[in-house]
Ligand code: HEC
Ligand code: HEC
C-alpha cells in the first residue's frame with residue numbers, strides 16, 4: 001500500500017480490530033460489514049469521488065443499509081438535516097464513529113466511549129471556533145460542560161455521569177428549542193430522570209451549560225463577584241495585619257527566649273478535636289480541589305488506573321461525614337461540659353478586643369511601647385474560631401444539598417445546586433487561604449513560635465505566654 005499514499009496504511013489490520021471485523025471473524029457474523037459493504041466491488045472509487053459509497057455525503061446511506069433505524073433517526077436530527085442540505089461541517093456517521101476504528105460505545109477505545117466522546121468527538125466541532133461562528137452555535141458548550149459536576153467527574157474516568165450524548169442523544173440531536181429535543185424544557189425531567197430518578201420538574205430553572213455573566217445565570221455571576229471581593233479584602237487585610245507584626249518583631253532584632261512550657265492550655269479532649277479537624281480539613285481540601293482541577297499534576301493519584309470508581313468522591317464524602325460528626329460533638333462539648341461552657345464564654349468578643357486591636361496596631365507601627373495584655377483568647381484567635389464556625393456551617397449546609405442532590409433536585413430549582421456548588425468552592429478557597437495566611441502565621445511563621453507552636457500537641461504553653469481569664473484560671477480543668 002505504501003507507494004500509493006492512501007489514508008489507510010494497513011486496512012485489513014485496522015478493519016480486523018473494529019466491531020465489524022471482530023463480529024465477522026470471531027463471531028462469524030456474516031451480516032457484519034466487510035470491505036465490499038462499505039467500499040463496493042465493481043463500483044469501487046476513491047473517497048473523493050462523488051460516486052463512491054464512502055464519499056462523505058453518501059456515508060449515511062452506506063451505513064444505513066444495515067443500520068436502518070439509526071439512519072432514520074439521524075436523518076431527522078439537526079446533524080442529519082444539515083448533512084442532507086450539503087453542509088460540510090456537520091457530522092456524518094464516520095465523524096463520530098471513525099472509519100476503520102468503529103467500535104461499540106462500551107469499548108474504552110471507541111470514539112463514542114463516555115470519557116472520549118465529549119472532548120474529542122463532539123468537541124472536535126463544538127469547540128472549534130470556525131464551526132461555532134459559522135453556524136452561530138454557542139462557543140463554550142464543551143468548556144461549560146467540563147466545568148460542570150458531570151464534566152469534572154467525567155475527566156476522572158467516571159462513566160456513570162452524563163456526557164454530551166446522555167443528555168442530547170446521539171442520533172436524535174435537536175436544538176433545545178425543538179419540542180422533540182431531549183433537552184427541551186418539557187423533556188428535561190425525563191432526560192435527567194434516567195439517572196436522577198426523583199428529579200422534579202424544576203430542572204429547567206437554571207441552565208445546564210452555566211456561563212455566568214451580568215445577563216445570564218446572573219445569580220452565580222454575582223455570588224462569584226461577592227466572594228472574590230471578600231477573599232481579596234479578607235486575605236489582603238490578614239497579610240497586612242501579619243506583615244506589620246512580622247516587621248515589628250524583626251525591627252526589635254527579635255531573640256526568642258527559650259523557656260519550658262509548663263502551663264496547661266488545651267486538655268486532651270480539645271487536642272483530639274483539633275487533630276481530627278486538621279486531618280479532615282486537609283483531606284477535604286485536597287480531594288475537593290482535585291475535583292475542580294482534574295488535570296493538575298497534584299491530582300494524579302485519583303487518575304491512576306481506570307477503576308470507573310470515583311474513589312476521590314468517596315473519600316471526600318467520608319471525610320465530610322467525619323467533619324460533621326466532629327462539629328456535632330463540638331456543640332455537645334460546648335454546651336454540656338463544664339470546661340466547654342467556660343471555653344465558649346472565653347470565645348465571645350468583648351469590648352476589650354477592639355481596644356486590644358488598636359493597641360497592637362499602634363505597637364506594631366512603633367507608636368507605643370506597651371503591648372496589649374490579652375485575655376485567654378485574643379481577638380486574633382477569636383476571629384479565627386468564629387470564622388471556622390461560620391465556614392463549617394456554610395460548607396456542611398451546601399455539602400448536604402449536593403450529597404443528596406436527588407432530594408435537592410426534587411424540591412428546589414436547579415440553580416440552587418449551582419449556587420451551592422459555587423459557594424462550596426469559594427468558601428473552600430477562602431478557608432484554605434485563611435488557614436495559610438492567618439493560622440500558619442501565628443502557629444508557625446510568627447518569630448515567637450517559629451518553627452512551630454506545639455501547644456496543640458503537648459497541651460502546654462510557657463508561663464509568660466499564659467494569659468489570664470480570671471474564672472478560667474482558677475479552675476483550669
Ligand atoms: C464500515 C465500513 C468500512 C469497512 C467494513 C471497510 N472500510 Fe475501508 N474505509 C471506509 C471509510 C469510511 C474510509 C475512509 C474514507 C475517507 O477517509 O474519506 C475507508 C478507507 C479505506 C482505505 C483508504 C482509501 C483512500 O483512498 O485513502 C482503504 C485502502 C480501505 N478503506 C480498505 C479497506 C479494506 C481492504 C477493507 C476490508 C478489510 C475495508 N476497507 C473495510 C469504510 C470501511
Ligand atoms: C453526532 C455523533 C454521531 C453520529 C453523526 C452518528 N452516531 Fe452513532 N452513535 C453515537 C454515539 C454517541 C453512540 C453511543 C450512544 C450510547 O451510548 O447510547 C452511537 C451509537 C451507535 C450505534 C450503536 C448503538 C445503537 O444505537 O444501536 C450504532 C449502530 C451507530 N451509532 C451507528 C451510526 C450510524 C449508522 C450513523 C450514521 C447514519 C451514526 N451512528 C451517526 C454518535 C453518533
Ligand code: HEC
Nearest residue numbers: 019023031032033037062063066093094097102103104105
Ligand atoms: C453490512 C451491514 C453493515 C454495514 C454496511 C455497517 N454495519 Fe455497523 N454493524 C453491522 C452489524 C451486523 C453489527 C453488529 C456487530 C456485533 O453484533 O458484534 C454492527 C455494529 C456496529 C456498531 C457497534 C454497535 C454496538 O452496539 O456495539 C457501530 C457503532 C456500527 N456498526 C457503526 C457503523 C457505521 C458507522 C457504518 C458505516 C461506516 C456501519 N456500521 C456499516 C452491520 C453493518
Ligand code: HEC
Nearest residue numbers: 078082089090091095121122125135164165168173174175
Ligand atoms: C463534524 C462536526 C460536528 C460534530 C462531530 C458534532 N456536531 Fe453538533 N453540530 C455541528 C454543526 C455544524 C451544527 C449546526 C448545524 C446547523 O445549524 O445546520 C451542529 C448542531 C448541534 C446542535 C444544535 C445546536 C443549535 O443551537 O441548533 C447540538 C445540540 C449539537 N450539535 C450537539 C452535538 C453533540 C452532542 C455532538 C456529539 C455527540 C455533536 N454535536 C457532534 C457539527 C458537529
Ligand code: HEC
Nearest residue numbers: 118122126141142145162163164167175176183207208209
Ligand atoms: C446534563 C445534560 C447535558 C450535557 C451533559 C450536555 N448538555 Fe448541551 N445542553 C443541555 C441543555 C439542557 C441545553 C439547553 C440550554 C441550557 O440549559 O444550557 C443544552 C444546550 C446545548 C447547545 C446549545 C444549542 C441548544 O440546543 O440549545 C449545544 C451546542 C450543546 N448543548 C452541546 C453540548 C455538548 C457538545 C456537550 C458535551 C461536551 C453537551 N452539550 C453536554 C444539556 C446537556
Ligand code: HEC
Nearest residue numbers: 149160161162166167191192194195203208402403405417
Ligand atoms: C447518564 C446519567 C446522568 C444524566 C442523564 C444526568 N446526570 Fe446529573 N449526575 C449523574 C451522576 C452519576 C452524578 C453524580 C452523583 C454523585 O456523585 O453523587 C450527577 C450529578 C449531578 C449534579 C451535581 C450534584 C452535586 O453533587 O452537586 C447535578 C446538579 C446534576 N447531576 C444535574 C443533572 C441535570 C440537570 C441533568 C439533566 C439535564 C442530569 N444531571 C443528567 C448522572 C447523570
